[in-house]
Amino acid sequence: MSDTLKRAAAERAAALVSDGMRLGLGTGSTAAHFVAAIGERVRGGLKVIGVPTSEATRQQAEREGIPLTTLDETPELDLTVDGADELDGQLRLIKGGGGAHLREKIVAAASHRMIVIADGSKHVETLGRFPLPIEVVPFGLKATEIAIAKVLKGSGLNPDLRLRAKDGNPFVTDSGNLILDAHLGRIEKPDALAAALNAVPGVVEHGLFLGLATGAILATGEGLVELGQV
Numbered sequence: 001m002s003d004t005l006k007r008a009a010a011e012r013a014a015a016l017v018s019d020g021m022r023l024g025l026g027t028g029s030t031a032a033h034f035v036a037a038i039g040e041r042v043r044g045g046l047k048v049i050g051v052p053t054s055e056a057t058r059q060q061a062e063r064e065g066i067p068l069t070t071l072d073e074t075p076e077l078d079l080t081v082d083g084a085d086e087l088d089g090q091l092r093l094i095k096g097g098g099g100a101h102l103r104e105k106i107v108a109a110a111s112h113r114m115i116v117i118a119d120g121s122k123h124v125e126t127l128g129r130f131p132l133p134i135e136v137v138p139f140g141l142k143a144t145e146i147a148i149a150k151v152l153k154g155s156g157l158n159p160d161l162r163l164r165a166k167d168g169n170p171f172v173t174d175s176g177n178l179i180l181d182a183h184l185g186r187i188e189k190p191d192a193l194a195a196a197l198n199a200v201p202g203v204v205e206h207g208l209f210l211g212l213a214t215g216a217i218l219a220t221g222e223g224l225v226e227l228g229q230v
């Protein structure tokens, strides 16, 4: 997706923000355009507070001069704007390509509205082409991996799990955990899979976001397309 399209979706989302809003600030290259657009509006006098979904977003928001808070101080948010790796027609998402899905999901769940900003190519018929990120605690990694593989097999899915790496080392999340990326191809029953993964000890959070997004702004070559309530 070109940066211009990402920015267009982000700027449309930023236009939905008004004074006094408590915002969840997403993570990733598309969300970064939203944070930049909000920063510009804050410098122009907009009064908002934000909860960042990652350390990277926190640093960007601080540079932009966006006042920040935490979910401990502000447990209820008006609007979260975040990117996604995939979304389907029911606004079900795969997130976590940037490894931030644990905080992203907590922040989205604390928000009255969650708007996804993404390019049109992320809109799919069936989720699963993008590998599903599963965040696990480092303790007992092998046992947890075996348990997840059993769940995948039991769900009729290929248990192709790969430990995410960065610069030759295991990728470590902001919360000190590891990520197993599940290369599934198609997820026909996301609700059942989400429930089964949630039941595995050692799984902290997976990247299936079900019933959280309330709207989406998709940037396509032909312009912006809106899904759900925007």
Ligand SMILES: O=C(CO)[C@H](O)[C@H](O)COP(=O)(O)O
Binding pocket: 026, 027, 028, 029, 030, 031, 082, 083, 084, 085, 094, 095, 096, 097, 098, 099, 100, 101, 104
């Ligand atoms: O879930 C995410 C990070 O954990 C991102 O929102 C997702 O990876 C999309 O990123 P980008 O906008 O860079 O394509």
